[in-house]
Every structure is written in structure tokens, then in C-alpha cells.
Amino acid sequence: TTPQQKIDKTRQFGGGRVEIRLVGDYFDATLRAAQAFTQETGALFLPPFDDADVIEGQATCALEILEELPAPDLLVIPVGGGGLASGMVQVADALSPATAVRFVEPEGGPSLRRALEAGALVTLPAVDNFVDGAAVARIGDRNFAVLGRFAPGDALLAPENRICATMLEMLNVEGVVLEPAGALAVDALRDLDVAGRTVVAVVSGGNFDFERLPDVKERALRWEGRKKYYILRLPQRPGALREFLAVLGPDDDISRFEYLKKSARNFGSVLLGIETTVRANFEALEARMAAAGFTWVDITDDAVITSLII
Template identity: 65%
Template sequence: MSDFRTKSRRAEAAMREVFEATPLQLNAHLSQRFQAEIYLKREDLTPVRSYKLRGAFNAMRKVLAAEPARSLFVCASAGNHAQGVAYMCKHFGVKGVIFMPVTTPQQKIFKTKVFGGDAIEVRLVGDYFDDTLAASQAFCTEAGGTFLSPFDDEDVIEGQASVAAEIETQLGRTPDHIILPVGGGGLASGVRSFFGDAVQNTLVEPAGGTSLKAALAAGQPVKLPKVDGFVDGAAVAQIGSKTFQRLADIAPADVIAAPEDRICATMLEMLNVEGIVLEPAGALAVDALVDVAAQIKGKTVVCVTSGGNFDFERLPEVKERALRYSGVKKYFILRLPQRPGALKDFLNILGPEDDIARFEYLKKSARNFGSVLIGIETSKPENFALLFERIAAAGMGFQDITNDEALAQFLI
């Protein structure tokens, strides 16, 4: 057994004093759909509803074993890493100072405080994470604390690899294929290092934050000029240097970019069909099944559902994006003649399965035509082709703005 596997198994054994192994569950729905034996490694069922406490535990355990007098730990995070560190500070009886952006939702701040209790202090600094990180590192240096990286640390990587150790034990063998989400790379590099070449890997990034793909193309970690923050648990501008060293030889074809709207559809499917609540990053591995469907047929596959810290205030947005991705909801600008009966004419054009979800005049004037924002939801995507044909035949001009992100931000 390699040294890394040995250390990862030791970390996993030590974790049993804090929490039980997360379930490895055969999923009948996905197995039938993809004609494979598909298991979910339910990291959304840890005490903090993500795998992040594994790395925090292992890093803190090693620091305290080497320096028992260490009493201050510092981190910067807007989400799962903060909660994992808070939980472990309380467990080890040490003080934690957790820096979070000022813009962090109150729900995440509240949960971090609940997990840490009196052991932690939350400091809100900066509108953007880079500012938060800089402030936390400056404080840590000044106060003589230990900084806990969310992913770019060998002890953290080793702790995240305990996921793989559990999978191997629970399955009784190595799976044929494992699908992992990638943000900073801690989980992916740890699990891949544990299994080595014995398992086929598929790594999944959100399309709006493909830091691993960029690093593979450049041969080194590079900072993305722009990141879509929707998949907040994996939307990382630059993959870690230590994690990239462990992922640098992966084939680019084995790294998938998952569209954010498709992830929303996967989240809704898992909620409605399986009753499983996943955050966007937690749904990445399941979402990628459609991309590797041909590769995994007849094989044993493990998808790591990495987190379930989903704020249900986001559910309307998730549903909206899922409907748009599925092609059953569209928005368009309609040029409607300004005459009596014009609206009635338009309503008569609608099919029996077409529902108006939004109707708003954008321009009211004495002109012959007025612009109207229309949102239509229907039962199947092909209904729109028929609807647009009828609109055009009636002489009413229109512009489909469903995928125009700039307009959507203002109008939808």
C-alpha cells in the first residue's frame, strides 16, 4: 500500500471519533436510466452537510499532534469550509477566527456560528473573497495562528482522500469509474491519488469556473478572468498548486464543464425523484452522467454528492433555470399592434399547453406598435416552434431573449 493510501486510511480511522462514515447508496433510478450500477457517496450527509470537515479535521489533528499548545486557527470562506472549520474548532476545543465576505448570506453565517458555538468568532470583511482572504492571512500572521486552507494543503488533501478509503471499504472493491466535482481540487486530487490508475476518473467543473481545464491548457494554475458564482461550492478562479500537481496528468477529455442551467435541472430531478437536497456543487457529479453515458454502461460507478447546503430561497431561481434549460420556458419581446383586439388575437394564437408566465408592456406610446415582454411555459419544447410559426403568420414580430444573459439580468 502506498504511503498516501496508508495516511488517508489513518485519517479516515481517526475521523470515526467525530462522525460516522457517510453512506454509499446504490441508486436504482440512475442505475436504470444509465444502464449501470450507480452508487452515490453521500457527502451531503456529514454533520455539516459537506465533505469539507474531513480536510479541516485532518489538518487540525496533525497540527495539534505536533504542537499541542496551538490554540488559534484561522480560515477564509463563504460556505462549507467555514462550517467544517467551525465544527472542528468546537470538537478540538480550540479558538477559530473565520473570515467571511460581507456579502455572505445570513443563513451561512448563522450555520457557521451554530457549528462553532463559543469556540469561534466570525469576522465579515470585504465585498469580494480576495479581500476576505487577504484580511484573514494578515490577521493570522499578526496573531500567530494557524491558517487552514480550504484545499491547497497536503493534510487537507489527505483528509479529503478519506472519502475514497470509505468507498473502497463499503463497496468491498474499487469501482470501475468515479465521478468527482472540482473546485479548488482538494477532493478530486485526494480521491484520485488514493485510487491511482485502478479507477477511471471523470472530473466535473461548472462551465462558469473551469479552472482545471485552464490549468491543463497552460501547464500550470492560472487565474480565470471571470467566474460565474452560481455553483458557489466549486466556482474557483484558480485551482490550487498542490492539488494541480496531483491532477496535471489527467486527460483533458476526462474533465467536463457542466452548464449551470443543466445543473439546476439535475438538482430538481434529485429533489423531486429521490428526495435528495443537493447544493449546485453537490449535484455536479450526478449531472455529468449524461456526458459519460456511453463509457459507463454496464460498469460500477460512484458519484460523489459533495454537499447539500442549499438555501431554499434559491429554489425559484433553480426552477427557472431548469425550465429554460429543458426548453419548456422561453422569454421573448413581442411587437404588438396598438389597436383594439390585438391582445385577444395574440391570446388566440397560444396553444392548449401554452401558459403565460410573464406579461409586461415595456413601452407605452402613441406608436403603431408596442413592445411586450412575454414569458411562456409549455409542456414540451417542440410547442415553441409551432407557436413562433403562428406568431409570424399573424404579422407580429418577436425576438427570443431566453438565452440573452444581459437582458435576462434586467428583465427576467
């Protein structure tokens, strides 16, 4: 399930001497496959985060920051397996102990947060792999040995749909291309009081496949409250659709209209997607729908239904 852009970039780095095998739908399955391969062939396994040398290498990110900005008030660090975070924390402790640290994980993969709550390593039963660069079910052993002293509240959780809105804002306003994991730290600034403070948010990746852009836009609109999906019960008679169109406001746009069931004698079920300019327009639209006698169910936040039909 790795985005094609990342696969192509890895192949490019290999200079024609790398064989890529796509194994497993989640990081942890891929990790087990890689470890098994090294045992079978005698190859050298390079861990992505749970390794002293890897942690030390990623710690140089903090060295570079503190060389240019010796004493920031706050470091905001994205977390997947914990290599970058555990390395940076050790450098900050040594060179800038007054600097506060906050970590950010995707809401669908809070392996550090759950471990901090339990006081021990936890393997998540399921992970949302939308934020593919940070979708890890279990924080690394060495990494948690460093990060385990923090409180659960120090590990912030970023909703996947909100991350999408941050990615679009960074692209459209700042001209910066971020992958979902790369946007974690910037997205978390929405939840932090940063006024008057010197804050460094670590932007950790720009390997974004633009084929994913329609999905990112869709999720961003839903988080902003500017897009909703309904199951509309529409009477099976001439003029019913025209009556429904009359209740739409000037800024309401139908983005999807699909009959789910048209076999009933009196009514049919319609999947309806509507985009608008501001969140408040939906309250007015639903009031007009109710006054006109229409029946509907808002399925926008129903993850089970939307994953099946949208």
C-alpha cells in the first residue's frame, strides 16, 4: 500500500541495484518480512527506528536546529516508530534542557500515546495507514526507553482529516509540499498555545503522490465542515427532484447524486454529496429540507458506511 511516489524514489536511490518487494498491507507486517529475509539470506538488516545508530543519526536534526536557534521554547516532533523523537530528545536534554517537547502522532496510530498511558509498550490492534510515514502499531523498544518518561498529554493526536486540511493550506498558502506524516507537527500547532513563544515544528517529509490529492481535498473539506454526505429518501414521483433542488442555497453544490435503491414503490434512497462555502450553510439547508418534508440521514461521520460507499 506504499504510495507509488515513494516506491519510485527508493528505486531511484538504488541506482538500478535495488530489488523492491512489496509485502504486507501495514508497516509491522513489512518489518517482519524484512527481518525474516535477512535471517534466511544472511543480509544486514537496517532498522527504521529501533536501533542505537539510527537514533543517533536522526538526532543530528536537533543538533542542526540548536546550532541556528540555541534555546527554543518548544520543539514539536512527529512520531512514527520513535527514532527521530528519541534522538532529538536526548540532544535537547543535553544542550537545551529548558526547551519543552511535544510529540505528534496520527489519531489512527497512537502507539506512543497508548504506551505512555499504559506505562509500558503497547501493540495497537489496528492502525489507520493513511499517514503512511507514521502508521506504526508499536513504538520501538529503544525509543520508548527514552520517551517513556513523558506524560500521555505530551503526545498529541492529529486527526487524519485535519492533517489533510493542513497539507492543503501549506501547499496553497506556503507553496510547501508535505506528505501526511510530514504535516503532523505543523498540524499540531492548532492545539498548542504558541503566542509569544519560539517554536520549532519539525516537518519530516515531502514524498507526496499527487494522485492522492483528490482524496486529501475530500477529507479536508469534511473536516472543515464544508462537505457532507446524506442518504436522502426521495419520493418516486415526477417533480420530486425539482422540489429538492429548490431547497439548496446559492452556495450549495451537489458533488454526488447516486440512486442506491430505486425499486421501492413510493420512495428511493439517494446518496447525496453536497459541498458549500461555510459550515453554517448546512444548518440552514437541513432546516429547509425538514420544512419541505424530506427525510434524510447524515452519514458524513459514519466511518463504516462512508468507507463502503464513498
